[in-house]
Structure formats: structure tokens, C-alpha cells
Amino acid sequence: MYMALYNGVLCLASPLISQHMSRRLRSGKEDVARYSERLGTPSVARPEGELVWIHAASVGEAISALSLVDGLLESTPDRHILVTTGTRTSAEIMCERLPTRAFHQYVPIDKKEYVARFLEYWRPDAGLWMESEIWPNLIRETASRQIPTMLVNARITDKSFRKWRRFSGFSRLLFSSFESCTAQSEISADRLRRLGARDVEYLGNLKFAADPLPVDEEALAALSESTRDHQLWLAASTHPGEDEQIVEVHKILSQVMSDLLTVIVPRHPERGDEIVEMASRLGFNTVQRSRDEKITVSTDIYVADTIGELGLFYRLADVVFIGGSLVEKGGQNPMEAARLDCAILHGPHMENFSEVTAEFKAGSGEVEIRNAPELSKAVATYLTNQAKREKIAGNAKNVASKGTEICATIVAKVDHKLKERRS
Known part of the structure; x- marks a missing residue:
């Protein structure tokens, strides 16, 4: 009975399903x-x-x-x-x-x-x-x-x-x-x-059993060289509504950190252009990875709108904000950052990873923040205090090794x- 009802609803909804899939094809969400x-x-x-x-x-x-x-x-x-x-x-x-x-x-x-x-x-x-x-x-x-x-x-x-x-x-x-x-x-x-x-x-x-994300060693060496004169932090897998807050954090911190570089990796790479346009409109020198634009000493924000490179950026950054958590998206997986020695910051919305987050919290391997001002204070703390940064990153890695x-x-x-x- 249940399956007959379910398939009956699918049959009635076929035109809507077809329209939905057509939109996904046109938008590039389907291959x-x-x-x-x-x-x-x-x-x-x-x-x-x-x-x-x-x-x-x-x-x-x-x-x-x-x-x-x-x-x-x-x-x-x-x-x-x-x-x-x-x-x-x-x-x-x-x-x-x-x-x-x-x-x-x-x-x-x-x-x-x-x-x-x-x-x-x-x-x-x-x-x-x-x-x-x-x-x-x-x-x-x-x-x-x-x-x-x-x-x-x-x-x-x-x-x-x-x-x-x-x-x-x-x-x-x-x-x-x-x-x-x-x-x-x-x-x-x-x-x-x-x-x-x-x-x-x-x-x-099972996420505790996964290997660290892979990396292209040549790309890592190149980016390490181009960012060596910057204090760098990463906002990983961000969602709409967060990027503006990340840029606000950069604005706050850049007043006291002239060499600050904020790296934004959007959860959906196709959003790269709009993030670049928004940050540039606010007066920040912004470059885009998908266009192969290079980081210089004057770069403020680097939008890494590519696929499959989080392993690269987690290795590059010591301090990482986990996206999807300042807006009600349920958060993203913090495990990958923990395996690569990152100090982990996240917002209040980690519902999709509540058990994992509880493990990190119990092991003193994360910091929860509620808004952009709190995030800016946490980023400043862990960028400038190596001992605190290494302690929280070490705690997170211990949790991730279970x-x-x-x-x-x-x-x-x-x-x-x-x-x-x-x-």
C-alpha cells in the first residue's frame, strides 16, 4: 500500500520532476x-x-x-x-x-x-x-x-x-x-x-576512519610561496549568507593585521563570481582561483572556487572556520580539517554533524562562535597565539584519530x- 501510494504520487508529479531536472541540467547541476x-x-x-x-x-x-x-x-x-x-x-x-x-x-x-x-x-x-x-x-x-x-x-x-x-x-x-x-x-x-x-x-x-584529504604537492608548494608574507585563515565550504560575514571579519581584522589574507572556499564553486563581485564592491583586493589569478602582497581575499582542493587549503591554513554553521544549513564536516592540524572554529548550526561536534567539544578540539564579531576575535586569537593554536589543533587531531x-x-x-x- 505504501509503495503504491508513493509511486502514485511520483506519477502525478512526473511533469514537475521533469521540469526540476531540466532546470538542474540548464544550471549545470547535472552532468x-x-x-x-x-x-x-x-x-x-x-x-x-x-x-x-x-x-x-x-x-x-x-x-x-x-x-x-x-x-x-x-x-x-x-x-x-x-x-x-x-x-x-x-x-x-x-x-x-x-x-x-x-x-x-x-x-x-x-x-x-x-x-x-x-x-x-x-x-x-x-x-x-x-x-x-x-x-x-x-x-x-x-x-x-x-x-x-x-x-x-x-x-x-x-x-x-x-x-x-x-x-x-x-x-x-x-x-x-x-x-x-x-x-x-x-x-x-x-x-x-x-x-x-x-x-x-x-x-x-566511519568518518573517523577516513584518510586525510589528498593534495597536489606542486600546487601546495606554489601557494605556500605566494602566501608566505601573509597571515592566512580559511573559511571552508561557505554558504550564502556567510560570505558577507566572512568579509566583515576580514574588514575588522585587517585594521590590526595589514598582512591578513582571507581564503574563502564556497561549498558550491559556481558561486565564486558573486563572492568576488561582493568583496570587490566593498573595496577589497580580491582574486579568484578558477580564473588562475595570482595572490600578491596586496591581496585581501582569495576566492578558491574549485572542486576537490580542500586538502590543499587545509594544509595551507592553521585556522579554519567550518561553513554552513553561521546560517541554518547544518554545518559541514570538521573531520577533514582536524586530520590536517587545523584549529577549528564553527557557528551554532552544526546539526548535520551533531555527534561529531559533540566529540570535538568533549575533547576541547573546537571553538563555537555565534556571529562575525566573535569569529573575528577567535581568528585573531588563534592566528597570533601559536601555543593556543597548536593545543586546540592537537586536541582535534586526537579526536579525529578514533x-x-x-x-x-x-x-x-x-x-x-x-x-x-x-x-
């Missing part, structure tokens, strides 16, 4: 060359032998999955991994970082015919969903084919829990479709059980499921 994958049509051949499918929503989840990909490939030498995501940015990063025997495809739109086409072609031997990526047709069609499935590193926020509780019958149908679940926290584990999930285990956060056994435990669970299936 025109590979759009057929969104309709369930493959763009590469299925490799022979065992295929494990990992689905991750976007960049953060996909990066978290990389350690799992490595572990699954190392466990079984003739195994292949299919990773699906839904965004262009995550696709580009996966195509760059996936190892041999692993490859990327876009996840199909959650219409039954597209999902069926996808599953009938790829015939995965097991499916792993990362965190909280719940697409009803994708889940139910996979389960109907007796493909072993796991919800991995699951995170159920308070908001999501309340939403699913309003549709308890539907949530029970979907969450019980997974043969097992591993949760990021005891709270998420309890919520999963209450939503109908089976075989739920709290392991900890959970090295999580990945191995999940790999063992997958191996066991596949062994059962083969026998």
Missing part, C-alpha cells in the same frame, strides 16, 4: 554527458565477478566511503566496487580518487522503471547505503531481488526521526528492508530500532553476508 545514468542506463560495462555497490548521497558521505572501498577491495582481490552518488561534485571527486577495481555511476532518479533498469544491469551482490540516504524505490526494489543490504554509518537526526515517526508504517517498511545497520551513535541506533530497523549495532562514526577498527568491522560484516550468499 549532461552522463545524464542517462540518472535514468538507470549504464555508461560502462559491468565487470565480471563479485560486485559490491555502495551508495552515498554527496561529497561528505562519498569521502567517508573511501576507506570502506579500500578495505573491501583488500579483503577480496577479485572484487569490484560500484559507487553511486547524486551530485556532480561528488562524481568528479570519486572519479579522481577511486582506486583500481572501483568506479562511479550516478544514482538513478527514484522512479521504479529507472531503478529496475539500474538493478537489472548491475546485479550487485551486496548493497551498502551510507548514513541516511533513503530512497524508497531503490531500497524496496533492491530488497525484492534478495540482494543483501546494509545501512552503514547511519545517522538519524532529531528532525528526520520526527518526520519518519509521522509515517511509522512506511518507515518500518523501508528501514526493515536493510538486513543490518551500523549507527554513528547510540542515539541514532536507538532511533533506528524504533523506526523498525533490524540488527542495529552502534560502532562509531575509530580505526570501524572500517574493518564493517568489511567483516559484508564478507560474512557474501559468504552466506555464496554457500
